[in-house]
Amino acid sequence: MVQNLVEEFMSHVSQTDPTKKQFNEGTRSPKFGPDASKVLVAKLIDGYLAEIARDPNLPLSKFVNLAEHITSISRPSHDGLYRAIDMYLKEHPGISKSERKRICRFMECKKLSAEACMHAVQNERLPLSVVVQVLFFEQVRATTSSGNSTPDLSGSVRALLPGGSHGSSRTTTTNTDKEWSATNTD
Structure with missing residues (x-):
């Protein structure tokens, strides 16, 4: 009906x-x-x-x-x-x-609110391709709102990164180098 x-x-x-x-x-x-x-x-x-x-x-x-x-x-x-x-x-x-x-x-991922994007990125039921689209459009939104050509990730996406990292792999590399130095001297 x-x-x-x-x-x-x-x-x-x-x-x-x-x-x-x-x-x-x-x-x-x-x-x-x-x-x-x-x-x-x-x-x-x-x-x-x-x-x-x-x-x-x-x-x-x-x-x-x-x-x-x-x-x-x-x-x-x-x-x-x-x-x-x-x-x-x-x-x-x-x-x-x-x-x-x-x-x-x-569903058009670019028409999701920030709250819906945050939920979608963490939603294990969605196909991975949809999650990637959500992340992409969240990044585009962050780029547009900040006016930078190489912006940081938006706060909602940044919060999803492990250990409070802001996307930098240098911190992990530095910690690994320090750990190797400590084990080699023992």
């Missing part, structure tokens, strides 16, 4: 797209336009996906079919979709690696 409603909404949106140009040129604020309703529907469906993802009997195909319908909607944040995907992966630990990749392809 929900899928039918989403299909109906998306077909209605695609039929009204030619008038979108006239609407945006009008005097109304764009936050009340057709794009706003698309974003609201996408958020609603993201929340619905998070709820149904908790059902251990939900087949991947139903989750994917519903998620596919809203991928064309541009939304400012993909945190809700990430939460739904995470819930599905948590409740369905037996799905294959290719199915994990398939379900994650709907």
